[in-house]
Amino acid sequence: MKQHLKSLQKDLPKYFPDPDGTFEWIRNPFIINVQTLPNNLSASEEQQLLELASDSFLKTKFEQNTLTSFWLGASSEYPALSDKAVKYLLPFPTLYLCKIGFSVLVGIKTKRRNSLIDVEPHLCPKITNIEPDFPAIVSGQK
Template structure:
């Protein structure tokens, strides 16, 4: 078998494995969130035309219609200067019912992502530092949304070091 044939075979195998994995993930998501996945398009984009999602009450659907026809909200949405969670949370005061419903649909994906990120960081840390039993300090830094300002930290310690000597 030539090198090119071998590369094509490996590429085909990788593509097949990815396809199988994505199919499996889709099936798992439908098992965990069966009706929610079909009715979630309004959460992802409240400005498209859709029929009333079966999960929404009449008052929630009326809120969705109000949001859909708000040119100010549509402009904010299209500018894309926020994430989906921030968009819905920003509407909490004006449309509490529909926002609570949207957040309840978005929350499982956020928590699953956080859990998987934590597990991946833990597995990486434990394999990198096999002899370390306590991975918590490293994980705290790896999983934090707050990015440290290393320049400020170094300036503080350099200043402290110079003042003590």
């Protein structure tokens, strides 16, 4: 057990490296240091980022919305930055939803319920945030 923990401690930084700040501007574009702008942006994107960082209206929007909502809302004024930020953020919820879907599918396909061939009607209500109207569904109205 001790050797396993030591091995895990040694290998963990390989899978979860310390953040290098390259994408820090996505998490909070309002704490940008002019001297240390990210090197993964073009000159026009750097200019847009500096303009965005000084926009007090967008700062209020940033504080009121989720990170993804903020960047989607900023797409009209700063399309290049918004596209880059959304492409970076997109895998996180997608992977999370895939894991939830797989866990639910495993729960549905247990030994007691493995005779279910079509799992979609059972899977959809489990992985959505929308509450189904079960009384209406049972009565055949929907």
